Amino acid sequence: MTSRSSAPDAAAAASFDHENAAAAFHDLFSRLSACGATPGGGVTRLCGTPEDGAARAILADFLREAGATLRTDAVGNQFGLFRLAGAADAPVVMLGSHLDSQPRAGRFDGTYGVAAAAAIGAALMRARRAGAAFDADLCAVNWTNEEGARFRPSLLGSGVYAGHHDAETALGCRDDAGVALGEALAAIRALGSDAAPPLPACYLELHVEQGTILEEAGARIGLVTRNWGAAKIEVVFTGEQAHTGPTRMGRRRDALYAAALLITALRTVAEAWPDRVHTSVGRILVAPNSANVVPAETVLSVEVRADDDGLLSEATAWAERAIAAAAGEARVGVALRSRSRRPVRPLPAEVCDLAEACAEAESLHALRMDTVAGHDALSLLGLCPTGLIFVPSRDGIAHDEAEFTADADLEAGLRVALRAATRLCRAGGSPVRALHDAADPSRGATR
Amino acid sequence: MTSRSSAPDAAAAASFDHENAAAAFHDLFSRLSACGATPGGGVTRLCGTPEDGAARAILADFLREAGATLRTDAVGNQFGLFRLAGAADAPVVMLGSHLDSQPRAGRFDGTYGVAAAAAIGAALMRARRAGAAFDADLCAVNWTNEEGARFRPSLLGSGVYAGHHDAETALGCRDDAGVALGEALAAIRALGSDAAPPLPACYLELHVEQGTILEEAGARIGLVTRNWGAAKIEVVFTGEQAHTGPTRMGRRRDALYAAALLITALRTVAEAWPDRVHTSVGRILVAPNSANVVPAETVLSVEVRADDDGLLSEATAWAERAIAAAAGEARVGVALRSRSRRPVRPLPAEVCDLAEACAEAESLHALRMDTVAGHDALSLLGLCPTGLIFVPSRDGIAHDEAEFTADADLEAGLRVALRAATRLCRAGGSPVRALHDAADPSRGATR
Incomplete structure (x- = not known):
């Protein structure tokens, strides 16, 4: 009192x-x-x-x-x-x-x-x-x-x-x-x-x-x-620098192609749960980022957000499968440089x-x-x-x-x-x- | 003599x-x-x-x-x-x-x-x-x-x-x-x-x-x-800067998503004519390129190369349709800032x-x-x-x-x-x- x-x-x-x-x-x-x-x-x-x-x-x-x-x-x-x-x-x-x-x-x-x-x-x-x-x-x-x-x-x-x-x-x-x-x-x-x-x-x-x-x-x-909830993952794709002209398509290990595959796949993840899951890649670093060079490395800031922890886990697991699939399809290496998760x-x-x-x-x-x-x-x-x-x-x-x-x-x-x-x-x-x-x-x- | x-x-x-x-x-x-x-x-x-x-x-x-x-x-x-x-x-x-x-x-x-x-x-x-x-x-x-x-x-x-x-x-x-x-x-x-x-x-x-x-x-x-032959196109996608969190997926006008759609589509163009058409995007500029921001602008250096002029025209036309389709799908504006063509x-x-x-x-x-x-x-x-x-x-x-x-x-x-x-x-x-x-x-x- x-x-x-x-x-x-x-x-x-x-x-x-x-x-x-x-x-x-x-x-x-x-x-x-x-x-x-x-x-x-x-x-x-x-x-x-x-x-x-x-x-x-x-x-x-x-x-x-x-x-x-x-x-x-x-x-x-x-x-x-x-x-x-x-x-x-x-x-x-x-x-x-x-x-x-x-x-x-x-x-x-x-x-x-x-x-x-x-x-x-x-x-x-x-x-x-x-x-x-x-x-x-x-x-x-x-x-x-x-x-x-x-x-x-x-x-x-x-x-x-x-x-x-x-x-x-x-x-x-x-x-x-x-x-x-x-x-x-x-x-x-x-x-x-x-x-x-x-x-x-x-x-x-x-x-x-x-x-x-x-x-x-x-x-x-x-x-x-x-x-x-939010999961943030920094993904690094490591390909092989090459000439964009003579290098045969099948030999390319294009880190930007891997990034593109991932970015489009992430959209699909969000679309599976409309207004309950948001995904994005807002930031990408590309090396060497030169017009005539197959990109050797990309670093992407991936975000997955969801209104429920179970859903966040499910969507994040899907995103991680998409990361591995993109790397496989583009024949590049992949590493998750940092991962953080904010629960609901x-x-x-x-x-x-x-x-x-x-x-x-x-x-x-x-x-x-x-x-x-x-x-x-x-x-x-x-x-x-x-x-x-x-x-x-x-x-x-x-x-x-x-x-x-x-x-x-x-x-x-x-x-x-x-x-x-x-x-x-x-x-x-x-x-x-x-x-x-x-x-x-x-x-x-x-x- | x-x-x-x-x-x-x-x-x-x-x-x-x-x-x-x-x-x-x-x-x-x-x-x-x-x-x-x-x-x-x-x-x-x-x-x-x-x-x-x-x-x-x-x-x-x-x-x-x-x-x-x-x-x-x-x-x-x-x-x-x-x-x-x-x-x-x-x-x-x-x-x-x-x-x-x-x-x-x-x-x-x-x-x-x-x-x-x-x-x-x-x-x-x-x-x-x-x-x-x-x-x-x-x-x-x-x-x-x-x-x-x-x-x-x-x-x-x-x-x-x-x-x-x-x-x-x-x-x-x-x-x-x-x-x-x-x-x-x-x-x-x-x-x-x-x-x-x-x-x-x-x-x-x-x-x-x-x-x-x-x-x-x-x-x-x-x-x-x-x-x-080679066709080089500088493509500019113009979306809308937004927060990657609360902005609903359907409202986003993501210039990097457009870029990703285009990069994956270009691969398909090359795959249609194995060893006769090469395509690539070696360079991309992203603005503002920040982890929590839906990208407002991307600039891509697109290349299409082919061993025949007719084929180059056909592949380039397909690439240009892919550019338009990517812009439409991602709801962003598009401009071709420069185009050049080197014939066979x-x-x-x-x-x-x-x-x-x-x-x-x-x-x-x-x-x-x-x-x-x-x-x-x-x-x-x-x-x-x-x-x-x-x-x-x-x-x-x-x-x-x-x-x-x-x-x-x-x-x-x-x-x-x-x-x-x-x-x-x-x-x-x-x-x-x-x-x-x-x-x-x-x-x-x-x-």
């Missing part, structure tokens, strides 16, 4: 200052969007590039000015800690996402969640300065290399924080030019030596949906209850319930749904109560400059997250208590 | 100085092989790179020291003119090939023909100094960018010389990094301002076979009587007959055959009598570090070419006269 705040209603009112929070969000978001802006209205802001460095600096300045203490850990994750509770050992509510992007991508992916987290931290700090009482701190975070575009794997910074990778291994990941993540981050002064904060009492992430479910349902808020897992119901209650309080139509894409929230899943809140993406367009979410939708998500963060920070970071306290308006926060 | 030489037999003996020629060839060839040498025993000597520059400098030094006058034209073709005939307007016999290579390629392709030409020029110059009489000059040539690896199209330098391209267009061709051929050649000081010599009375090229026909027949010398053509019988006579004189088993690959000789075909002489490639390996031709085979080709060049330079460059003169030993060269 907590003691009652001296002015809980005033505090609540101040912390729900949506207009100020929205203004701060839009200002920060538009300044971040300028880093790596493309002529087509998107961004190219690959991890560890000067554009990433510029965005990190803008975020750091914002956080500091808003009253946060900044910490940067050994893999460049940026944490802005807003001391709201007044106690050194107060629990922490963490909100965030990532500032890195895919090449020629949209400006909302990741950046939306980071800018919203920073704006929410600033709003709660203002509320605290105006007399509101909290019993948890808020930490806004920007995770390093979520996209896996320049450095693989994806979700790298949050994965290190969650203990799935060690920092040294992560810093040793190299891009296609041979530059290590550690070198790239050092070059933009994004490497830190601060200890990362301990695991939060609750982690929340706001993100654009990147699909059409919300749009088709006419809903403003997506409450993620589950993630699709539910997100904790209590965080979802809290977000739903907050959406209801904002009179916003919310929909429970899956996430097919990976997000940093999934790195923390199982380690702490974790919530993932979506807003609509026009036409479902993602990883493309044409990605778009309307201001009204951005603000709807911001309002839900602001309300959820406020309640969490007044309930010691516990989503169960935050739900319970809201259900009983007589219960305030500790001072 | 030509006047008789004062010492035709001595001259002939001196010019057929195989041992000296072979020693000079091996020395030059091994120095050239060091330029861009790879650990696997091959070379990476792409056009316009410092490695190309180093090889060009070695060649120029050799030619100058051997008594040639050096000329470098506006696209970097290097000509070493050996003044053998003594008259300013003497006809010219031209021998050569190219020093550029594919990535991680063999050291024989092209370099063999250049080093042999230079060594033959040096041998004939020595013969002249020893009193031999010639009535044609000899020009050794290194053609720029034969391979089409860094800059496309292939056969670029010889194509400019033959008038198929203008120099300005050629110099404006850009590599994948956006560097123009002219800039690359300027950077290695390989651009010249000399006028190219006029069309020769006869052009001869020595080359490794890059196939297995000679090896299988147990022949040392290939006499090329005809080239296969015979090489002049008189040059072939002369080379055959020379092989016979050397007691070498020669075989008449097609060339499937393009060579600089084909650029000059139709403009002057043109000959192409092959020596065996072990296992037919080409465009690969494992490419190999034994010294005995290199020297066999060198002997045939030295004999043919000597006879041509004693017969005013005319292959018909060279054949006729040889048939009648009493006929010598003009002085």
